[in-house]
Amino acid sequence: MQQVRAVVAKAKNAPVSIETINVPDPGPGEAVVKVQACGVCHTDLHYREGGINDEFPFLLGHEAAGVVESVGEGVDTVAPGDFVILNWRAVCGRCRACERGESWYCFDTHNAARKMTLEDGTELTPALGIGAFAEKTLVHAGQCTKVDPQASPAAAGLLGCGVMAGIGAAINTGAVGRGKSVAVIGCGGVGNAAIAGSALAGASRVIAVDLDDRKLRLAEKMGATHTVNSRETDPVEEIRRLTGGFGADVVIDAVGRPETYQQAFYARDLAGTVVLVGVPTPDMKLPDIPLIDVFGRGGALKSSWYGDCLPSRDFPMLIDLYRQGRLDLDAFVSERIGLDDIEAAFDRMREGDVLRSVVVL
The missing domain is CATH 3.40.50.720 (NAD(P)-binding Rossmann-like Domain)
Structure with missing residues (x-):
């Protein structure tokens, strides 16, 4: 288990806070990712305002890219050191949508089974099963899509949600x-x-x-x-x-x-x-x-739904187009901020002043 800094929403409409959280070692099928960048999305604000559900406290952040630090038993799709974009629809490969070759509609997507917690043991609900306003996060390995490591983490992470949608x-x-x-x-x-x-x-x-x-x-x-x-x-x-x-x-x-x-x-x-x-x-x-x-x-x-994307197919393709200069992902990055700046970023989002504020760690 590791302890890292993270942004947590503890109560409906209350300002977020920086907390020390516990990140367990990855179990079977899981991975710990060192987060390099994470976009500030309207969905994070919806979580904070109680617009998604009431399963507080929430570990916010989900539009993220980073480097795999460790993996659990049975993981062979990614390895420590891989640069990955995180996704919130890790397909199962077995449901009726997957079996008919339409995995982008997967009806049984995966998240990590182990729980990240506050220091006192209170379980956190990670936003969209990711929770990446944190120095490190625990996800299902299927939520990690390996892409070209030469891509800017601030730009690449935005494919994890809004830009891909x-x-x-x-x-x-x-x-x-x-x-x-x-x-x-x-x-x-x-x-x-x-x-x-x-x-x-x-x-x-x-x-x-x-x-x-x-x-x-x-x-x-x-x-x-x-x-x-x-x-x-x-x-x-x-x-x-x-x-x-x-x-x-x-x-x-x-x-x-x-x-x-x-x-x-x-x-x-x-x-x-x-x-x-x-x-x-x-x-x-x-x-x-x-x-x-x-x-x-x-x-x-x-x-x-999520741009009907299949992360394993679409993320590497779009990063290749970005690296070729044919898709300007950098144009979506309005500003780079720190973990302490999330509330101010929410304010700028409400005012329509930014396309994306991106937390860079």
């Missing part, structure tokens, strides 16, 4: 390809990643929609060909105007609210695709869309 929503879920038109509603970290993924896939037109001109300027740097400030312009009408009056082939809702979903539904072309990747709250209901419109417009209405 956005890129995957475009390429994996939305099947964006050469010549397609795409609209992305919401230009935070996930939305801008969807824009970057659409541009990478060869979309002919990438329309960014947001209320904030600062975010729209960032979207242009990520590959948006057109921008729409939905505070000033009806986004549905403007997306149609920019696509010859038809609507976009793929519309990605990276906000996850009833009103943005309704905009996405009506901003797509006939037989077009809507992708919901923004996470709604439990109280939200589907917007009032006549069922005849669902039938009459055809196409597909999809939800994107």
Whole structure:
């Protein structure tokens, strides 16, 4: 067992604190990872605010990269010294989704069985089964994906959640390809990643929609060909105007609210695709869309879980594209901070001042 510094949320809506935690030695199928960098994601704030569940205290942080320090019995996929990105959907290989060759839908994903604790023995709930606002963390070995060690940890770690969710929503879920038109509603970290993924896939037109001109300027740097400030312009009408009056082939809702979903539904072309990747709250209901419109417009209405990614397939590929200069992951890193700066990073996130603050250890 080791003792390390970590960021813990002890109670709903209370400020986080730096605590000394106990990290057990890895058991069968587990690994201890020395964390090098971890992004500050909205999901961490949702945990702190009690928006995920009430299993306090939480060990926050999950968008992480680092180096494997030790592994438990039976682990042969990674070894000490490997540079890895952590993921929160370690596939089982045995459930009905995995057996039909759709492992990205795995219904029985793995986390470490042993528990990290506070000094007094209180068990911690690691965010998304990772808990990486810590000098070291214990995870299931399947949550470790080995990638090129020359990649910047601050950039690489973002593939662990938000950036992968956005890129995957475009390429994996939305099947964006050469010549397609795409609209992305919401230009935070996930939305801008969807824009970057659409541009990478060869979309002919990438329309960014947001209320904030600062975010729209960032979207242009990520590959948006057109921008729409939905505070000033009806986004549905403007997306149609920019696509010859038809609507976009793929519309990605990276906000996850009833009103943005309704905009996405009506901003797509006939037989077009809507992708919901923004996470709604439990109280939200589907917007009032006549069922005849669902039938009459055809196409597909999809939800994107973690960008429908398969970490063992997608992380190394995207890191290779990053190393080749074809995917600018560094552009998502707004600032580098320390473990003591998490609360201030949450404030900047609320104000929309950053794509990602990244804790560097």
